[in-house]
Amino acid sequence: MIITLGHYLALSSVLFTIGAAGFLYRRNALVALMSIELMLNAVNLTLVAANRWLPAVQGDAGTVSPPAPSGHVFAFFVIAVAAAEAAVGLAIVLSFYRLRKTVRTDAADMLRG
């Protein structure tokens, strides 16, 4: 059995689906945050694996250079932004908790109509 890009894509799709399902079905804001992180990690896996399987670039004079590491760089940015997002998200969850003494998302029911 040869591991191909397809396997990585399948794995990351499964991870992404688990994350999405966790986000949609769990009613705890912190679990929702973790689910989002899982989804982002599935994205990172896809990016890095895809970059690994990119073909080498054929130069003009028959030179062969490795593919541009844009997938890896993208993954870096995803990680950095995910950290910022988690910081803002936790601050929001915390301020919600301070006022409502719970982190259940089904407690967020004041705005209706």
Add this chain to the structure above:
Amino acid sequence: MNDASQLSLTQSYGPIFMIVAFSLFIAVTMFTLASLLGPKNPTPEKAIPYECGSESTGAAHVKQSVKFYLTAILFVVFDIEAIFLYPWAVLFQRLGVTGLVEMLVFLTVLTAALVYCWKKGALEWQT
């Protein structure tokens, strides 16, 4: 195509499977032997959580001060930003002056954020 992708599953992951199997074997054996051979003589004293030998106090769940949260979040954010330094450091020679200037701009922005946190009192422990 890359070399690694040509290797078969057993070739590339064989050692890992062996380690996983071996450690599973050791762990399962140890626990089985311990529960089969060990004497069982429970007392209330033995059932309480172990806390370095001294009497345990308070509930198992201790409320952490929100100060830890703030510090931790600041740490995570600034720590993660450091990932951009590593690729730059590796390619320092090739990126040259342009890379240096760009990194200085990046670090200036980070410093501005740090100064902001400082002046806003986010780094004070006693508040």
Add this chain to the structure above:
Amino acid sequence: MNLVLLLSPILIPTVGALVLMMLDAFQKEDGGLAMPTALLHFTAAAMALALWQRGVPSDTSALHGFLAIDKTSLFLDATIALGGGIASLLAGGYLAEHKLDRGEYYPLIAFSTAGAMLLVSASDMLMLFLGLETMSLGVYAMTGFRRGSPRSAEASLKYFLLGSFAAALMLFGSALLYAVTGHTDYAGIAEVLHAAPANAAADAAAAIQVVTRSRISILAMLLIVIAMAFKVGAVPFHMWTPDAYEGAPTSTMAYMSSVVKAAAFGAFARVMLAVYGDAASAGSAAGWPAMLAWVAVATMTVGNLVALTQTSVKRMLAYSSIAHAGYVLLGVIAAPREGTGTTAYASVLFYLLAYTVSNMGAVGALILAGRRGAESVSYDDLAGYARRHPAAGFAMTLFLLSLTGVPPTVGFFAKFYVIRATLDAGYTALALIAVVNSAVSAYYYLGVLVKMYMRDPAPGAALASPMRSGYVTVAILTAAVFVVWMGVMPERWLDLAREAVGAATAAAPSAATAGGNAAP
């Protein structure tokens, strides 16, 4: 230097936000940052216009394909900066009146504006993501800015969770596109996607079979469309919109409903046209315009019908912003059509600017009607308001008429151009539905006017009276100038929008034509 010039509309709010941050950190007492923030935004708008006048530098190689600085993005930059400037002024009045005036708000607005500009200029999935998150993170914080209010916390929690979920969907879509094409830039992705199958199969580089590639690219498109539908608040992904708008401080609501929407639509139109804009994926019955047509119908209808039942003006404006997203979608649907598409795209830009000023004005008028401890949010609060305060009532009337689409306000022409573009593209049924919806929407907008001019307040009820704030007055006057100006000479403004997209169509879809050439 060329790079700095190209990026100047984005750099001004970015650097400005850092300066504002330092000002906020070092100043002794809060307040006083509204004017610098507004000036910053108006400077950015002026810079975008100056760059437009001067002619966009043709050598954009310094951007390495990450950003497209063309007239389309400059038009949207100016729209965003104008909206952000008005929102800063509104914040200056609103936050001070309601004892929320902490300095953090202003750097957040400026950062969000920078993100919004990045978003509309993005021509690479990475920049699209960065812009989206930079914009959104600021807005999440601004939504929860009223820290003592459970409603504000709840609004920001809902907005944050769904917004991050949408961002993750969009990211997975772009990661899948990268996996099948090896590119993150729109042009590169489009080139690989549109290459003729025979070509791609012969391409030794193809790591994935062509069939799989097209299937995955459709999945990626679905993910990106869903994420963008979340961001613009289109049905069925609109459920966060009314809650987030209602719970947020009203000045944040102004920003979210205008600037964020304009930026998201600008990016949405650009990514769909640049990546999936060719005849193969946009022209056929199974293409995304057909799918979006259903979304547009649902968005207009649900937005308008639910808006009818609201008792809170703030919530009514939230549903009306959903309905307006539906009208803008019409233009996006018509945009990939050959021939008439350019005008449709221009009508989208026109609509976004028109909606930004009309909606900013309407929310501004609502802010004006509320004093500390007595925010006017419901229809009943406004009973008799216009008779007691004719000027403030007239301002509200003007903007609501513009949102309704009554000539000679700009709202009429915005709707007219979009519906005309829909007709030109051959979507007669869609245009009819839009007209009917527009008529329905008149009911709830005019309901506010009836309350303001013809009803007496319930005995003993608090009388709404306008707050005194130079900031809010200036903001409303600015919005009013644009509403009237654009309403009086709409053709002039439509020509500007046409010029904006003309430049884009010359530059952006070159990849699509390259793919088309390779086909035979």
